[in-house]
Amino acid sequence: MTSTRARPGGAAYSGDESPPATGRAAPARRWHWIPFAATVVLVLAANVLALGGWRVPVIGPAIGFWFILGYPAYLSYTSSFWRGASAGERAGYSVAVVILLLLLGGLFANTFLPLVGLGRPLDTVPVVVMADVLDVGLYLLRRRFPAPVRWRVQIASAGRRETRLIVASALCVPLVVLGANRLNNGAGDQLTLAGLACMLLTFALLLRWQRWVREGAISIVIYLISLSALLMTSLRGWSVTGHDIQGEYQVFQLTSAHGRWDISSLPHSTYNACLSITILPTEISRVLHVYDPDIFKLCFQLLFALCPVLVYAISRRHWSKLISIVAVIYFVGFPTFFTDMPYENRQEIGFLFVSAGILAITNYWWTTRQRRAGLVVAALGIELSHYSTMYIFLGILIVGWAATRLAARLPWSRRRGGPASDRAPRGVVGYTVNIGSVMAVAAILLAWGGLATRTAGTALSAIESTFSSSGGRSADVLYGVLHGSVPPPQVLLKQYRQQTLKQNAASGSFFVPASVAAQYPTPYVTLPSLPLTKVGRLLNDHGIPVSTVNTVVRQGAAKDEQLFIVVGFVAILATAGFRRKLGAEFIALSIGSIVMLGLITLLPELSVEYGVLRAFQEALIMISPMLVVGSLTVFSPLGEVWKVRAATVLCLFFFFSTTGLMPQLLGGYPPQLNLNNSGQYYNSYYVHPQELAAVSWLANKPGVLPEGIEASAPSARFYFTAPSDVTGKQFVIPAFPSLIERKSWLLLDYATVKTRYATVDLDSDLVNYLFPIALVENSKDLVYNNGGAEVYK
């Protein structure tokens, strides 16, 4: 299929793209039975490897991944369900459908197999059978609704520039993987820097050559660069490294060890309600038989790297290749994407469904009913994956729906006449987001979050405390244009110390006495920045303050991006052509994204509970093209050619800075974990083998459970997650000097042992202080010491 069809209301799309004029002829198809035979052999091999529990390095996990995710997604991709969709969009729908089927299949097995006497429904045999059923079912469905893709024609017709771009982007992956290994082994940052430089260069070339590159090739390049950006962070550390991922790994191991997901097994953890980090990784691990942290560190990143491809596809609904590529660079270059998302696996899967949902809403090839069905299915995936993402998504839908209703009532809107649907893109009849679809999405939320898992209560209490308290706000809001004020960390630390000393004094003899703890100060400390490099010193010697430049560029990137969004939004509202092109519904949903982002920034409790930066990343899925339009508008006085050049160069410059490349080349900025063995994230989230050894030692000791464990914050690093230890009944609470329990076990982490710098989490911000080790030495016994971790009793 090579036809190019005009898409209603948007750009011309080619479903299966026609090759460029210089393409070479495809070889004739012979031996057509070979793919089928190879598939059967691979499926059998995957079954044998999974059921036998054999670990064949690299090949075994590769076959397993293909069996449970790759092949079903391929079958869906090559079916005719997604007619009219671009390559990236089809890939997005296909992967989202397969993940949803795995979630629902796992939930079904988890619920009903115990009723027939199978106590471990998520063990290897049921999961392999489920994957077989998925493969065979989708194969039969694809036979009935085929839409074959002529891969060989596509590959053979690849142009010179396409090949170069794909090779360059593919090169980024081994560079960052080897670079992460080097850093984990205590070596330097050279390879990761080379990988980042390669990403930047490839994006620059993609922008320059975009006219010669087909949609499919662009999607591949975006995927590979996104994967590189994720892996350079996710692969740091030989075990589970990061913030939320520690809790995620605990619930994954809990499900895996028990062979069953049980919401009541960890009653205080809302993570346990997310099937994306309980049932899904368990299913994958049963088939792949790999070191379990690699399920999150590698497999989930392979899935989430598709999200920027979907962002590109969403942008391409209405905008040019150039604008869409720049939008994706902003999305991938946003620090949350590569520094935090690899540590929030449930949200990664949630974002995939959000992207698929937005694609479904705006899929003008589908009927309104199909689009609504797609939206509801995507919402189901979001809710099962990550309840918080669902709240934001529902908020966007409600605001979007209200905005369309409001717009229809405005006098200027009525003056133009015609029903609301007339203002949708050409050819589209009726809005996707109506009261019915909003109610359906809300019903999913209530059914799963309210009745099945009872996680909705967490959100309700957060909303309640937003309006009832004047609680603290996350310091992330300081990146906002309208951020208001946030107390400095020194003040927060002082307040917290006073508050905990009072709490101690009121608790009798439970803690080391407040009078004793008060004698040991906990002064605020700032972690050292990177030393200036040769280039940095040279610039400094010529009067350019490198530290200030780095800070200004980073702050400028954050504020300029917000400014561009506002300018872009105004430009779109003010320009009739844009309004017609985007349609009222898309504009209304964009308003929904901006309103939700604004609410999270301005309301204190929400900025702490959800995180401003994550909300911005979610909003960018939809509004990143607006950002680009805004930058083009700002640079419009430069003229037609130069405004495009300025906007693209600025975007690449921001990528150069935000990914850490610029600070690393100059020095004088806080170290980033993807490039250094130092800095805030390294101290707080990097798990050292000595720390794991300490946890393992502690897990075997009697009396650990009743007397409790305190650990250097963030304490989630020390959750008991080994299959033999994980029960969900051990509680590891963060230690703070004025709240050290008399009888507890106290685990001090690598950073505290080596540098005495400890961390406390205040309103979701990490604040560093000097740990008063003498307090502990004089109050407790030092019972375990391996030089990198200490345990006191």
Next chain:
Amino acid sequence: MTRHSRRLVSNTVTAEVVHAEPSGRRWWPFLVPLVVIGLAVSFVIPSTRHQWALSVFRQPTRYTALSFNGAWKLPSSVVAYQPLSIAFVIDNQEGRTEDYRYVITQTSAGLTSTLGESAETVAAGRSHTVSTVIRPSCLVSPCRIRVSLPGHPETIDFLATVRA
């Protein structure tokens, strides 16, 4: 936004055309052999081979762990000159067999004295339990009993009150 810029954005939106590429030289027949030769050379030179090892394989972390046996029931009080049994474990994760010398000391009222010392050889990856009896001579509380491994930074200790 100017009228020109509007037009530019609008035009680029609808101009979804893949342009024909000018023909050019193929680079891979030259580049690929060069890369292969470069990689082969790097595997031969010891220093670059070491860099490959750092980039591909996990390097073991070397450390020694010292811990009390029965850490949850350490004595909270001692009687001067009375025998006291203690047991501790030396875990050798240094990657080679190590000769560990251990010293048990007491510290009370700022004065430190040795209660016992000896040496043990522990094979790589193995741990060894030392059980011994000491006679603390502390007269003033608190009395800190410490086990240390000279040549290694790891120490463990416990505090006890002195009973008459």
